[in-house]
Amino acid sequence: MTHSLPTRLAHAGRTASVPGGQPVNPPVVRASTVLFESVAQQREMRARRDNERLFTYGARGNPTNFALEDMVTMLEGGYRTRLFPSGLSAAAMTILAYVRPGQHVLLPDCVYEPVRNLANGFLRQHGITADFYAADGSDLAARLRPETRLVYVEAPGSLVYEMCDLPALAALAHAHGALVAADNTWGSGLLYRPLELGADISLMAATKYLGGHSDVMMGTVCTTEAAWQELATVADAFGMTVSPDDAYLVQRGIRSLGARLAQHQEGAMAVATWLRERPEVAHVFCPALPDDPHHALWRRDCHGTNGLLSFTLRAQAPVAAERFVDSLRLFGIGASWGGFESLAVLADMRRARSVTDWSAHGQVIRLHIGLEGVADLLADLEQAFAAIDNIASIQPEQDHAHHR
Numbered sequence: 001m002t003h004s005l006p007t008r009l010a011h012a013g014r015t016a017s018v019p020g021g022q023p024v025n026p027p028v029v030r031a032s033t034v035l036f037e038s039v040a041q042q043r044e045m046r047a048r049r050d051n052e053r054l055f056t057y058g059a060r061g062n063p064t065n066f067a068l069e070d071m072v073t074m075l076e077g078g079y080r081t082r083l084f085p086s087g088l089s090a091a092a093m094t095i096l097a098y099v100r101p102g103q104h105v106l107l108p109d110c111v112y113e114p115v116r117n118l119a120n121g122f123l124r125q126h127g128i129t130a131d132f133y134a135a136d137g138s139d140l141a142a143r144l145r146p147e148t149r150l151v152y153v154e155a156p157g158s159l160v161y162e163m164c165d166l167p168a169l170a171a172l173a174h175a176h177g178a179l180v181a182a183d184n185t186w187g188s189g190l191l192y193r194p195l196e197l198g199a200d201i202s203l204m205a206a207t208k209y210l211g212g213h214s215d216v217m218m219g220t221v222c223t224t225e226a227a228w229q230e231l232a233t234v235a236d237a238f239g240m241t242v243s244p245d246d247a248y249l250v251q252r253g254i255r256s257l258g259a260r261l262a263q264h265q266e267g268a269m270a271v272a273t274w275l276r277e278r279p280e281v282a283h284v285f286c287p288a289l290p291d292d293p294h295h296a297l298w299r300r301d302c303h304g305t306n307g308l309l310s311f312t313l314r315a316q317a318p319v320a321a322e323r324f325v326d327s328l329r330l331f332g333i334g335a336s337w338g339g340f341e342s343l344a345v346l347a348d349m350r351r352a353r354s355v356t357d358w359s360a361h362g363q364v365i366r367l368h369i370g371l372e373g374v375a376d377l378l379a380d381l382e383q384a385f386a387a388i389d390n391i392a393s394i395q396p397e398q399d400h401a402h403h404r
């Protein structure tokens with residue numbers, strides 16, 4: 001019997017494997033529907049899939065995504081990993097997985113700003129209370145409550161890279177019956193390993209260094225075996241999954257993660273030490289600098305630094321920082337970081353912190369040092385300082401006139 005063309009089109013081209021050798025990389029498996037041999041096999045797979053990683057439906061992941069999950073689990077040194085459509089969704093799902101209405105979560109003052117907004121908005125509206133503790137963890141003991149279920153950590157912190165003593169903080173949280181989740185985007189698994197330092201959950205924005213090319217959004221959450229089931233249950237309940245094409249891009253990025261981070265570090269250290277000598281610069285924030293207040297903990301717990309550093313200008317006028325960034329030619333003006341290219345953004349620390357008083361500081365300029373030649377980047381920064389030269393010199397006069 002010859003079938004009609006629609007029938008033949010529906011069944012053609014389904015050859016999954018071809019004879020010959022093996023590709024180096026895993027294939028990109030695009031799938032919503034997964035076919036079974038029989039109703040009995042489908043029933044069996046459905047019964048097992050809550051506890052085992054099985055290929056049963058696209059929303060539950062696919063072989064390309066599973067390969068990436070295994071790479072991240074290796075990077076983080078954990079039990080298993082789930083993938084999320086962005087770093088922010090990984091952070092949000094982490095909090096929702098472990099904290100119930102009526103319970104309490106403690107967030108660090110240096111937390112990535114959209115997570116602060118999530119806590120003050122959605123979480124409060126849904127009966128989850130969030131409080132903030134000092135970025136170095138010094139006031140954590142006083143802020144723990146009987147209903148605290150999760151202590152969230154970000155080290156080094158967003159924008160000015162504060163460190164906390166994660167092993168000490170985790171011991172304190174665990175003694176109070178709370179779990180510890182760390183945002184490990186800065187460390188990307190190679191520079192910082194929260195699960196080895198006592199955290200139960202480690203999440204990353206793979207959008208940053210894991211992807212590494214500014215062309216993909218993704219988040220990862222890796223946990224210990226004890227913390228796993230709560231995360232998996234919420235990820236399945238919300239249908240959290242990512243495209244296998246995106247998973248492939250992140251896998252490809254991870255292959256060169258070590259080489260890229262070494263290069264980012266070399267550039268960032270050169271720029272940080274150069275900036276410290278500039279008369280226009282008030283302060284450079286980078287925990288790898290020996291006189292940074294967080295240097296001792298960075299030395300103890302981190303295995304290098306990345307391409308990030310921030311600084312403030314002596315010229316307090318906001319126009320100075322803005323004109324400086326506008327004058328840069330090799331640094332793009334844009335959110336995110338971790339790609340191959342250099343970026344500059346302005347950050348208002350008074351908005352980004354609520355526990356620590358930042359009112360004495362002006363705007364912070366955050367740089368991401370990409371893979372360009374360092375001499376070219378320094379020359380670009382040099383000409384941007386020249387462009388604000390007149391602002392720096394006239395500003396004190398203007399301030400003086402104003403106060404009279």
Ligand SMILES: *Cc1c(COP(=O)(O)O)cnc(C)c1O
Pocket residue numbers: 086087088089091112154158183185186205206207208217218219336
């Ligand atoms: C960028 C970032 C995120 C969010 O990642 P997206 O993929 O952009 O949503 C979370 N945490 C930190 C520390 C980040 O820098």
